[in-house]
Amino acid sequence: MTRRPLAVVLVLACACPPAPGSSDSEGAGSGTTAEPTTGTTGGPTTTAPPTTGEPSEPETATVVHSFGNYLMTPYLEIEPCVQWTLHNEEAIYVNAVTLVNDGGFHHSNWFAVPEEVFAGEDGFWDCASREYNEITAAVEGTVLFAQSTQSRQEVMQLPAGAVIKIPPRHKIIAGVHLLNLGSTDLDSELRMALDILHPRDIGAVLAAMHLDYRDLAIPANKHSRFTGNCSFKSTFEESTGHPFDMKLYYVLPHYHYLGEYFGLEILGGPRDGEQLFKLDGFNGGANGAAFDPPVDLSDADGLRFACGFNNWLNKDIGYGIGDQEMCMMLGLVDARVMIESRVSQGSQLVGVDGEVVLLEGECANYAVFKNPAQGPPTPEELGRPLYVPPADPGDVDLEPTKSCVDSAATAAPDTPTTLTSVRDSIFTPSCTFSSCHDSSAPAAGLDLQTAAGLGARLLDHEVVADTPDPLVTPGDPQASWLYRLVAECEPQNGNGAVVRHMPFNAPTLLPDPLVAKLRAWIEAGALDD
Structure with missing residues (x-):
């Protein structure tokens, strides 16, 4: 593919998270803020906030839009x-x-x-x-x-x-x-x-x-x-x-x-x-x-x-x-x-x-x-009520993020329910796509990218998280930490503390048929095909 021309901007990203379920904090990657020296910008975009009267809470509004599905x-x-x-x-x-x-x-x-x-x-x-x-x-x-x-x-x-x-x-x-x-x-x-x-x-x-x-x-x-x-x-x-x-x-x-x-x-x-x-x-x-x-x-x-x-x-x-x-x-x-x-x-x-x-x-x-057009607010804007643009009919009462719902235990699995299919449909797009569980520097030491020996790695992996459950318990999805991380919105560790579900940084879980595929593979004995 050819790349479109760049403007004064382009996208940007990243740092691998803690071990799956090891904490509820965000992964490394937060910037540190230096204390700037004092001074004034003098630029044309700066608008001084009101200095008279008692300080008040800023007046805000939120507008939400769904672009639909792709x-x-x-x-x-x-x-x-x-x-x-x-x-x-x-x-x-x-x-x-x-x-x-x-x-x-x-x-x-x-x-x-x-x-x-x-x-x-x-x-x-x-x-x-x-x-x-x-x-x-x-x-x-x-x-x-x-x-x-x-x-x-x-x-x-x-x-x-x-x-x-x-x-x-x-x-x-x-x-x-x-x-x-x-x-x-x-x-x-x-x-x-x-x-x-x-x-x-x-x-x-x-x-x-x-x-x-x-x-x-x-x-x-x-x-x-x-x-x-x-x-x-x-x-x-x-x-x-x-x-x-x-x-x-x-x-x-x-x-x-x-x-x-x-x-x-x-x-x-x-x-x-x-x-x-x-x-x-x-x-x-x-x-x-x-x-x-x-x-x-x-x-x-x-x-x-x-x-x-x-x-x-x-x-x-x-x-x-x-x-x-x-x-x-x-x-x-x-x-x-x-x-x-x-x-x-x-x-x-x-x-x-x-x-x-x-x-x-x-x-x-x-x-x-x-x-x-990128100038400061006009005096007329300062004196008017907060303007909120109209919502599209399909966006009325739409929340900024989706609500997470636990995966349905009765969902029919996407087939086939083999380890190769689990790797191709779940691990590759959702776990190694972001290079967290890839082969070069896998988070928590868990390489979900390399096909050779994947079954053995899943069964033998030493879980870093504070949980008594192995990563995969053949025949028992609920006793498999991997399954609980992708099937529950708020999985709890051994101390009853809620940890982050997977995929990393996802507001919701994977589609039910994919979660059911992982469940079916574990129920069938977590075989390496």
């Missing part, structure tokens, strides 16, 4: 577009975005654009039929959101008062990368929720920035790390005619299944080298991080970012989709312009740290002025 046949890989027309007569100011799907959404990049741009009906459609591209979407509208790689449930919660502005008569649009690695059909619903603020509660209207390391030549059978030095201060000042002035509110990294590290730090100035964000590993989790307070970069030259890879393959890997890799970051900032920084050529080998090969490159930097 049926992915076995082993399908496709990149359609999807659209939701808001029918908003006034601007809305989004403080949080929630995205939920039932699996198969490898990544997606979201924009708000005028209704007449990429004109056509809502729902899923062929991107080429409307000449969709992300550059046009970013320039004609604004970046709204990017999905962490393979995340099934994600909330981008911005700090209080920070918003993405969606002007009147706009629609939400995205290019999505769908991938069903399973041997059965996958019918996946996509749902989005927007938390909107009253204009009087807004402190900053944010814009996108994008860091991208394209000059990837990841050596075979080695660990490597690529560092991009993005000194965009001078580009900012030459473009705007103003001193460099930027505050960083949110970051989301992106790499694929070979990625094992992402780091972000300040470049130049008195805080050169100060780490802002670190991510180890890869999973299907939501891995963005908000900075509260935001990081003031006005005394820096830019940002330095790095991606680490464990290429256990017997071939070099480059930049791209499929079995290739990426290294990039979406940032949301309060600034006069959008920034694009990328390393397209000139990577240099700078050394070796233990077993990690180190390479670096200098970013080429570009500044793009924001759409004029």
